[in-house]
Amino acid sequence: MTTNILLLGADGQVGWELRRSLLSVGKVSAITRLDCDLTDKEAVTTLVVDHKPDIIVNAAAYTAVDLAESESEQAYALNRDLPALLGELARQRDILLIDYSTDYVFDGSKDEAYFEHDQAAPANIYGASKLAGLQAVQDSGCRYLVFRVSWVYSARKGNFVKTILRLAAEREALSIVNDQIGSPTPASLIADITANCLLLLNAGIGQPGVYHLAPTGQTSWHGLAQEIVRQGIALGMALNIKPEEIQPTPTSAYPTPAQRPANSVMHTEKLQRAFQLQLPHWQEPLVHLLQDLSARS
Numbered sequence: 001m002t003t004n005i006l007l008l009g010a011d012g013q014v015g016w017e018l019r020r021s022l023l024s025v026g027k028v029s030a031i032t033r034l035d036c037d038l039t040d041k042e043a044v045t046t047l048v049v050d051h052k053p054d055i056i057v058n059a060a061a062y063t064a065v066d067l068a069e070s071e072s073e074q075a076y077a078l079n080r081d082l083p084a085l086l087g088e089l090a091r092q093r094d095i096l097l098i099d100y101s102t103d104y105v106f107d108g109s110k111d112e113a114y115f116e117h118d119q120a121a122p123a124n125i126y127g128a129s130k131l132a133g134l135q136a137v138q139d140s141g142c143r144y145l146v147f148r149v150s151w152v153y154s155a156r157k158g159n160f161v162k163t164i165l166r167l168a169a170e171r172e173a174l175s176i177v178n179d180q181i182g183s184p185t186p187a188s189l190i191a192d193i194t195a196n197c198l199l200l201l202n203a204g205i206g207q208p209g210v211y212h213l214a215p216t217g218q219t220s221w222h223g224l225a226q227e228i229v230r231q232g233i234a235l236g237m238a239l240n241i242k243p244e245e246i247q248p249t250p251t252s253a254y255p256t257p258a259q260r261p262a263n264s265v266m267h268t269e270k271l272q273r274a275f276q277l278q279l280p281h282w283q284e285p286l287v288h289l290l291q292d293l294s295a296r297s
């Protein structure tokens, strides 16, 4: 029997990649903002009732971290109220719900990598709204799989990798924050692991729950910028700046409305063990994306 998958947020970084990855799992109904305003509870309920999915994959979210400080109502509508409604609908209809959480549920004050069970303490509205969404999913009593991800990039939409390539081509000098660390994660990896876990769950491997999903290794935004430029130059991209010319700078030099965690590194052993998966080092998939972008330019 065909597995029906309802994919929400299908035009986002992760959602776009899921359109491709989920094809190996079942029939995908890809929903974008044009199809449904996901803050409209009646419309979302109708969507679920009409599509009769076996699995809902929610890749939609309010992700404008700084704007969320002044638009908390919108952030909570997408990041808390939508997962809460999906959890309720999923429980009533025995649908498996897939959702995504964020490293921003942690305040980043821990000296080591974060475990799934570490105390959440969001330092900004975005993180607080995402944490409220996770708690709502857990409270709903539905079957769920939540992947906590961080530092997401892709060939689509605005993200750090694309911004650095643009700035390195336009400018003569660049200063990047070096006191926030994390593990840069391609949206394609998140989508592929999501699809793999769904197939494995179906085969009796792994269990629902909350899992950290990130490549191995860690770096700072400054280290990531240097690696992007190093790889970009190696691929023949026309960049004005050399990696060693990128200046490290403290977060305090770039005040933003939302506070960001200094440490976003997450342990991923739980995911690797439960689903018998191996995660790549963060530099490996970055090469792949830069090759793609280079071939397009």
Ligand SMILES: NC(=O)c1ccc[n+]([C@@H]2O[C@H](COP(=O)([O-])OP(=O)(O)OC[C@H]3O[C@@H](n4cnc5c(N)ncnc54)[C@H](OP(=O)(O)O)[C@@H]3O)[C@@H](O)[C@H]2O)c1
Binding pocket: 009, 010, 011, 012, 013, 014, 015, 032, 033, 036, 037, 038, 039, 058, 059, 060, 061, 062, 063, 078, 099, 100, 101, 102, 103, 104, 130, 149, 150, 151, 152, 153, 157, 187
């Ligand atoms: N990006 C990161 O670094 C990061 C880090 C940690 C966790 N995450 C989590 O990972 C998941 C995927 O993130 P992402 O980077 O793929 O996000 P994204 O690129 O911002 O995509 C979010 C999608 O949600 C859609 N959306 C927002 N409001 C909507 C509404 N009212 N009705 C319908 N659709 C709406 C957006 O539509 P439009 O395209 O029309 O705007 C967009 O396609 C999210 O749960 C996010 O919280 C992301």
